[in-house]
Amino acid sequence: xxxxxxxxxxxxxxxxxxxxxxxxxxxxxxxxxxxxxxxxxxxxxxxxxxxxxxxxxxxxxxxxxxxxxxxxxxxxxxxxxxxxxxxxxxxxxxxxxxxxxxxxxxxxxxxxxxxxxxxxxxxxxxxxxxxxxxxxxxxxxxxxxxxxxxxxxxxxxxxxxxxxxxx
Amino acid sequence: xxxxxxxxxxxxxxxxxxxxxxxxxxxxxxxxxxxxxxxxxxxxxxxxxxxxxxxxxxxxxxxxxxxxxxxxxxxxxxxxxxxxxxxxxxxxxxxxxxxxxxxxxxxxxxxxxxxxxxxxxxxxxxxxxxxxxxxxxxxxxxxxxxxxxxxxxxxxxxxxxxxxxxxxxxxxxxxxxxxxxxxxxxxxxxxxxxxxxxxxxxxxxxxxxxxxxxxxxxxxxxxxxxxxxxxxxxxxx
Numbered sequence: 001x002x003x004x005x006x007x008x009x010x011x012x013x014x015x016x017x018x019x020x021x022x023x024x025x026x027x028x029x030x031x032x033x034x035x036x037x038x039x040x041x042x043x044x045x046x047x048x049x050x051x052x053x054x055x056x057x058x059x060x061x062x063x064x065x066x067x068x069x070x071x072x073x074x075x076x077x078x079x080x081x082x083x084x085x086x087x088x089x090x091x092x093x094x095x096x097x098x099x100x101x102x103x104x105x106x107x108x109x110x111x112x113x114x115x116x117x118x119x120x121x122x123x124x125x126x127x128x129x130x131x132x133x134x135x136x137x138x139x140x141x142x143x144x145x146x147x148x149x150x151x152x153x154x155x156x157x158x159x160x161x162x163x164x165x166x167x
Numbered sequence: 168x169x170x171x172x173x174x175x176x177x178x179x180x181x182x183x184x185x186x187x188x189x190x191x192x193x194x195x196x197x198x199x200x201x202x203x204x205x206x207x208x209x210x211x212x213x214x215x216x217x218x219x220x221x222x223x224x225x226x227x228x229x230x231x232x233x234x235x236x237x238x239x240x241x242x243x244x245x246x247x248x249x250x251x252x253x254x255x256x257x258x259x260x261x262x263x264x265x266x267x268x269x270x271x272x273x274x275x276x277x278x279x280x281x282x283x284x285x286x287x288x289x290x291x292x293x294x295x296x297x298x299x300x301x302x303x304x305x306x307x308x309x310x311x312x313x314x315x316x317x318x319x320x321x322x323x324x325x326x327x328x329x330x331x332x333x334x335x336x337x338x339x340x341x342x343x344x345x346x347x348x349x350x351x352x353x354x355x356x357x358x359x360x361x362x363x364x365x366x367x368x369x370x371x372x373x374x375x376x377x378x379x380x381x382x383x384x385x386x387x388x389x390x391x392x393x394x395x396x397x398x399x400x401x402x403x404x
Contacts, residue, residue, distance in 0.1 A: 019192055027183045028176075037181045044183070045191050052198060099178060106179035125169055126176040156172065 019048060022063065025127040026070050032110065032122050033074035043073045063129065067137045071119075109159035117152045124149050217291060221260050224253050225298055232305040243310040244363030246302055247321050248356045251328030255352030257295065258332035261287040288392065299325065312374075319377040326384035328355040333391040337398050 026047050031040035047070040054065070110118050116138075123129045123137065131149075135142050228249040235242030261284060303318030310317045332348045335341035341348070 019195055023188060023192065024183065028180045031180050037183075041183055041187060048191075048195055052195070102175065103179045106175050110179075121172075122176065125172045126180075128173070153169075153172065157168075160175070 022066060023048070025129075026066055028126060029067065029119075029122055030070055030074055032118060033071075033115075034077055039077060043070065043077060046073055061136070063133050064136045067123070067129075067133075071137070105160060109156060112159055113152070113155060117148075117155065120145075120149055120152050121156055125153065217287065218260055221256050221291065222294075224249070224256055225294060228253055229298060229301065229305075232302050235309055236305050239309065241309045241311070243306050243312070243317060243320060244360060246306050247324050247359045247363065250321055250325040251352040251355035251359070252349075253295065253298075254325045254329035255332050255348045257291045258329055258336060259348040261291065284396065295325070316374060316377060319381040322381045323377065323384060324355050324359045326381070326388050328352045330384065330387050330391045331355070333395050337395070 023044060027040055027044040030043040030047070031037065034040055034043065047066060050069050050073075051066055054069075110121070113121070120134065120138070123134045124131075129137075131142055131145060134140075135145050138145065140148065228246055231249065232242055232246050235245070299318065299322055302321050303314050306321065307314035307317035310320075312320065328351060331351045332341075335347055335351060
């Protein structure tokens, strides 16, 4: 009985069990690329659907696969020039003034960073992916990645302290 | 510092629409199950996990009937006495998830506990319906009552024992004590033996009582099965 449950669960596991964990991560990753909530949601769902149809065999690289698909989809989307220049949630949506200001400041700081730096920041500091996974996603060596992450972090902090603008 | 950066980044990104996300996650999980015909696969998988004593006892009663046919002897008394045990052990095996604390594990799989129970009932039920039909023919040849009457006389103790065992499984005594199902089956079996051995036959023209009893018991069995499913659903909720 247990074996039958595990057999069904095993197949289910490799594709479906992570979705709850990864959906928000992939969504945020897409959002900070395309800067549009609805588009980010669509791209997130498309990412998982493409992953489901892919010939991926479980070998512990699920997350890398997902991010790679999401990256490619975001790149295609941006080429279609459907992304708005400013985030679609520029309005505070009922947030307190302080939080709304911080939100705007973060978006401004991110907007000042290069796409590559922004991606590294999102993957490492927001989604908390491992160096190994980020290295495989971006194609950077671990040493280069480590140095870049330190630089990106300092850059982001400087931009935040400076109100989101270069000094 | 890293945590502060994380919180700043998280606060700046809008939260995805929960309903949209939930709809997608449910649909995605359904797709992940694959297209192998879910219900049939579940039934087939559960059939493999019905324990051997259930099938052995079913086979034993069939062997007794075939032996009677071979030896040209009436075996309806023996077969009708064994039938309560066949149904009793079937109900006992179907309900073992609760007895051995597997319900929580089963309920977190994509196949609900109710689905597992349904699959077990169907897998055992299909075999036992076939068994009863075969027994009605084999034992009916020697019984002198005809095939239909023999079928009714064999189905009646089966259904009585099954209904009582299902009712018992919903009690604390039934769930705690594995022997309670056997005791119920033994009691029904004893009654059937007495009817046959002591010659407590219905008068001429009253044979229709067997048919009526079987029909009523089929309805009761259906009600008991529904109650069992509802019981599992309430337990989960």
